[in-house]
Amino acid sequence: MLTPVIDEDGAPFWEYAARGELRVQSCADCGELRFPPRPCCPHCRSFASAWRLMSGRGRIWSYVLPHPPLLPEYAAQAPYNAVLVELVDAPRIRLVGNVVAAPGAPLNSVDPGRLRIGAPVRVAFTEVDGLAVPRWLLERG
Ligand SMILES: [Zn+2]
Numbered sequence: 001m002l003t004p005v006i007d008e009d010g011a012p013f014w015e016y017a018a019r020g021e022l023r024v025q026s027c028a029d030c031g032e033l034r035f036p037p038r039p040c041c042p043h044c045r046s047f048a049s050a051w052r053l054m055s056g057r058g059r060i061w062s063y064v065l066p067h068p069p070l071l072p073e074y075a076a077q078a079p080y081n082a083v084l085v086e087l088v089d090a091p092r093i094r095l096v097g098n099v100v101a102a103p104g105a106p107l108n109s110v111d112p113g114r115l116r117i118g119a120p121v122r123v124a125f126t127e128v129d130g131l132a133v134p135r136w137l138l139e140r141g
Contacts, residue, residue, distance in 0.1 A: 002071070002073075003128055003129045003131055003133075004131065004133070006131075009025075009036075009037040009038050009039055010036065010037045012025070012037070012051050013025070013037060013051075014131060014132070016051060017125055017131075017132040017133070017134060018131075018132045020125055020132070021053055022053070022054045022056045022123045022134060023051040023052060023053050023054060024051070024052055024054055024087070024090055024093055025037045025038075025049050025050075025051055025052075026049065026050050026051070026052045027041035027043065027044060027046050027048070027049060027050075028046065028048035028049055028050045029041065029044055029046035029048055030043050030044040030046065032044070033052065033090045033092070033093055034093075035093045035094075035095065037049075054087055054089045054090065054123075055088060055089050056122050056123035057087070057088040057089070057120065057121070057122050057123075057139075058085040058086055058087045058088055058095075058120070058121050058122070058123070058136070059085065059086050059088065059118050059119065059120055059121065060083050060084070060085060060086075060099070060115060060116065060117055060118060060119045060121060060136075061083075061084045061085060061086040061094050061117070062083070062084045062117060063081050063082065063083040063084065063099075063115050063117070064081070064082050065079050065080070065081055065082075065112050066078065066079075066080065066082060067079075074107075077106060077107045077108045078108065079108060079112055080098060080106075080107035080108045081098055081099050081107075081110065081112055081115055082096065082097075082098060083096070083097055083098065083099050083115070083121075083136060084096055085097060085121055085136055095134065097133075097134055097135055097136050098135055098136065099115060099121060099135070099136045099137070099138060100124070100126070100135045100136070100137065101137075102124075102137070103124040103125065103126055103135070103137070104126050104127075110138070114138065115138075119138060119139075120138075120139040121136040121137060121138055121139060122136070122137055122139055123135070123136060123137075124136070124137050
Protein backbone atom coordinates (compact mmCIF):
# COMPACT_ATOMS: atom_id res chain seq x y z
CA MET A 1 0.00 0.00 0.00
CA LEU A 2 1.05 3.56 -0.54
CA THR A 3 1.36 5.27 2.82
CA PRO A 4 1.06 8.99 3.41
CA VAL A 5 4.19 11.12 3.30
CA ILE A 6 4.27 13.07 6.56
CA ASP A 7 5.58 16.60 6.40
CA GLU A 8 6.11 19.10 9.20
CA ASP A 9 2.76 20.86 8.71
CA GLY A 10 0.79 17.62 8.61
CA ALA A 11 2.58 15.76 11.40
CA PRO A 12 0.05 16.75 14.12
CA PHE A 13 -2.80 15.30 12.01
CA TRP A 14 -1.13 11.88 12.15
CA GLU A 15 -0.21 12.18 15.83
CA TYR A 16 -3.86 12.81 16.70
CA ALA A 17 -4.98 10.05 14.33
CA ALA A 18 -2.74 7.62 16.26
CA ARG A 19 -4.88 8.47 19.33
CA GLY A 20 -8.08 7.89 17.35
CA GLU A 21 -8.84 11.60 17.01
CA LEU A 22 -9.78 13.32 13.76
CA ARG A 23 -8.54 16.89 14.06
CA VAL A 24 -8.40 19.68 11.50
CA GLN A 25 -5.97 22.56 11.59
CA SER A 26 -7.56 25.89 12.50
CA CYS A 27 -6.30 29.43 12.66
CA ALA A 28 -5.59 30.47 16.24
CA ASP A 29 -6.43 34.08 15.36
CA CYS A 30 -9.55 34.05 13.13
CA GLY A 31 -10.68 30.48 13.82
CA GLU A 32 -11.06 29.40 10.17
CA LEU A 33 -10.42 25.71 9.50
CA ARG A 34 -8.06 24.68 6.74
CA PHE A 35 -7.08 21.43 5.06
CA PRO A 36 -4.60 20.22 3.96
CA PRO A 37 -2.42 21.61 6.76
CA ARG A 38 -0.18 24.52 5.90
CA PRO A 39 1.76 27.15 7.82
CA CYS A 40 -0.26 30.27 7.01
CA CYS A 41 -3.99 31.07 7.29
CA PRO A 42 -5.36 31.88 3.80
CA HIS A 43 -8.02 34.14 5.37
CA CYS A 44 -6.01 36.40 7.71
CA ARG A 45 -2.38 35.37 7.02
CA SER A 46 -1.73 34.42 10.63
CA PHE A 47 0.93 31.79 11.32
CA ALA A 48 -0.67 30.78 14.63
CA SER A 49 -2.61 27.53 14.44
CA ALA A 50 -4.43 24.99 16.59
CA TRP A 51 -5.96 21.58 15.92
CA ARG A 52 -9.72 21.31 16.43
CA LEU A 53 -11.32 17.99 17.32
CA MET A 54 -13.98 16.84 14.84
CA SER A 55 -16.90 14.53 15.61
CA GLY A 56 -15.70 12.14 12.88
CA ARG A 57 -19.02 12.38 11.06
CA GLY A 58 -19.30 13.31 7.42
CA ARG A 59 -21.12 12.79 4.16
CA ILE A 60 -19.91 11.42 0.85
CA TRP A 61 -19.39 14.53 -1.27
CA SER A 62 -18.18 12.56 -4.30
CA TYR A 63 -16.58 9.23 -5.10
CA VAL A 64 -14.90 7.26 -7.86
CA LEU A 65 -14.38 3.57 -8.57
CA PRO A 66 -10.86 3.41 -9.98
CA HIS A 67 -10.46 1.19 -13.04
CA PRO A 68 -7.29 -0.30 -14.58
CA PRO A 69 -4.55 0.51 -15.16
CA LEU A 70 -3.88 0.56 -11.40
CA LEU A 71 -0.75 0.11 -9.35
CA PRO A 72 -0.30 -3.64 -8.71
CA GLU A 73 -1.26 -3.58 -5.01
CA TYR A 74 -4.40 -1.63 -5.83
CA ALA A 75 -5.29 -3.78 -8.85
CA ALA A 76 -5.42 -6.73 -6.45
CA GLN A 77 -8.09 -4.91 -4.41
CA ALA A 78 -10.27 -3.59 -7.24
CA PRO A 79 -13.10 -2.83 -7.39
CA TYR A 80 -12.66 -0.43 -4.50
CA ASN A 81 -13.76 3.14 -3.91
CA ALA A 82 -12.06 6.46 -3.34
CA VAL A 83 -14.32 9.00 -1.67
CA LEU A 84 -14.28 12.67 -0.87
CA VAL A 85 -15.88 13.12 2.55
CA GLU A 86 -17.31 16.46 3.60
CA LEU A 87 -17.10 16.84 7.38
CA VAL A 88 -20.37 17.60 9.20
CA ASP A 89 -18.48 19.92 11.58
CA ALA A 90 -16.72 21.73 8.75
CA PRO A 91 -18.69 21.54 5.50
CA ARG A 92 -15.95 23.18 3.44
CA ILE A 93 -13.34 20.65 4.59
CA ARG A 94 -13.17 17.50 2.46
CA LEU A 95 -10.91 14.51 3.06
CA VAL A 96 -9.96 11.85 0.54
CA GLY A 97 -10.33 8.28 1.75
CA ASN A 98 -12.02 4.94 1.31
CA VAL A 99 -15.31 3.54 2.58
CA VAL A 100 -14.83 0.11 4.16
CA ALA A 101 -17.18 -2.36 5.83
CA ALA A 102 -15.43 -2.32 9.22
CA PRO A 103 -12.26 -0.91 10.77
CA GLY A 104 -9.37 -2.85 9.27
CA ALA A 105 -11.49 -4.34 6.47
CA PRO A 106 -10.00 -4.38 2.95
CA LEU A 107 -10.56 -1.57 0.46
CA ASN A 108 -12.93 -3.73 -1.56
CA SER A 109 -15.13 -4.69 1.40
CA VAL A 110 -18.07 -2.47 0.40
CA ASP A 111 -20.26 -3.18 -2.63
CA PRO A 112 -19.85 -0.08 -4.83
CA GLY A 113 -23.63 -0.15 -5.40
CA ARG A 114 -24.13 0.89 -1.77
CA LEU A 115 -22.32 4.20 -2.24
CA ARG A 116 -24.41 7.33 -2.70
CA ILE A 117 -23.47 10.98 -2.79
CA GLY A 118 -24.69 12.51 0.46
CA ALA A 119 -24.59 9.21 2.36
CA PRO A 120 -23.62 9.70 6.02
CA VAL A 121 -20.31 8.18 7.08
CA ARG A 122 -18.15 8.16 10.18
CA VAL A 123 -14.42 7.89 10.53
CA ALA A 124 -12.63 4.73 11.67
CA PHE A 125 -8.87 4.54 11.91
CA THR A 126 -7.02 1.61 10.39
CA GLU A 127 -3.37 0.84 10.94
CA VAL A 128 -1.41 0.75 7.67
CA ASP A 129 2.33 0.17 7.99
CA GLY A 130 2.34 1.53 11.54
CA LEU A 131 0.30 4.61 10.66
CA ALA A 132 -3.31 5.22 11.76
CA VAL A 133 -5.11 6.06 8.52
CA PRO A 134 -8.65 7.46 8.54
CA ARG A 135 -11.16 5.29 6.70
CA TRP A 136 -14.94 5.69 6.52
CA LEU A 137 -17.87 3.51 7.53
CA LEU A 138 -21.38 3.93 6.12
CA GLU A 139 -23.92 5.00 8.73
CA ARG A 140 -27.35 3.41 8.69
CA GLY A 141 -30.33 5.47 7.62
ZN1 LIG B 1 -6.86 33.26 10.20
